Amino acid sequence: MPRIPVHTIDTAPAGGGEILRRLEKRYGRVLNIHGGMAHSPVVLETYAAITSAIAEHGTFDARTREAIALAVGAVDACDYCQSAHTVSAKVAGFTEEETVAIRHGEPGDDAKLAALVQVAREVAGEVGEASDAAWDKAVAQGWTDTELTEVFVHVAVNLYTNYFNHYVRTDLDVPAAPGLEG
Template identity: 85%
Template sequence: REAIALAVGAVDACAYCQAAHTVSAKVAGFTLEETVAIRRGTPGDDAKLEALVQVAREIAGEVGEASDASWDAAVAQGWTDTELAEVFVHVAVNLYTNYFNHYARTEIDVPAVPGIDS
């Protein structure tokens, strides 16, 4: 869930969500470096996680669409169709919170995170 939130927050450029989910992801066991890599869409040596992040990024960035190639790659890495369908729910929830934080101009009350372009 945190990887999906980080991916969607990056696609939506939601500074608050990227910062808040970096904190949560670190609690879940990710390192700061891994959270930055997930936000970039390149989570490293974990092909299964990378496939999931790619599907989530496409759903967020392509108005609900995920390419057959990305979906098939995720299935090849062991994700089930049911699990991938659940990704849509997680993406939708994160889109809502990202958009609301943009609208409300939510102040970042957690540690800021390094940019993904640097």
Template identity: 60%
Template sequence: MPRIPVHTIDDAPADSVAALQKIAKQTGKVLNIHAEMAHSPVVMAAYAGIGDAIAQHGSFDARTREAIALAVGAVNSCDYCQSAHTISATRAGLTQEQTLAIRSGSVIDDPALDTMLAVVRDAAANAGSVEDTTWTAALDAGWTATELTEAFAHLAANLFTNYFNHYVGTELDVLAAPQLRS
């Protein structure tokens, strides 16, 4: 159950409106997560800021970004983000089976991406710490120090939304992600 009501563009605080409009244009509608973030202009600005930084300076393709989001969302048991990013991930070229594998912590037969996902899973599960063997495997798979550093921005962006959803109890307003097999 949500702890705070969702805003619309018409009733959001004035300092949140521009960011809310921009995000709604990108997503096609005002999603509950953003409508709840709008209560606090600082939350909207922080979310938009990291998103803008990734858009302007990031080097990962949509497939990689969405795979990272799914992996982090699964580690953090964020149903909202796993659902939203399953939709985005399939649009970015991942199959439904790959999204399920990523969420379950399995490999997807993309050795380079699998090693990157191992890095972000490790970091998400261990307060940012990554095992040296995991890090080295990613380097050996071809990821550069710059790319592994960039992955931290994606990790932080996803931790921000995962934790926000848990914090306020965001209700799902997108198609639920398929259930993981036991």
């Protein structure tokens, strides 16, 4: 059960409504996570700023971003984010089976992507640390220092949303990811 109600554009505190309007344009509707964040415009604006910076300056394609998000959501056991990113990952071209495999830490056929996702998984699960073995494998697979640095912001924004969802107990407003039903 959620700890706070979900705001709409019209019910959000001063400053939150306009941010929700921008997010509604990006996502097609106000998601429960955003409506929850709207209780504190600084929380919502921080999220919006990070995701805007990623959209403007990030170099990863949608598949890479979603694979990282699925891995971090699984490490953090965030049902909301695993579910939301399963939907987004399918739009980005993953099959449902591939989304489950990523969440379970199974590398799949794309060794390059798997190496990067392993770095993200370790950063999320080891309080910012990634093993030399994971880092070196990612480098060997062709990831650059710039890309390995960028992984950090993707992990950070997903930790931000995962922790927020745990904190306020956001209700799902997207289909539950496979394995999370019931």
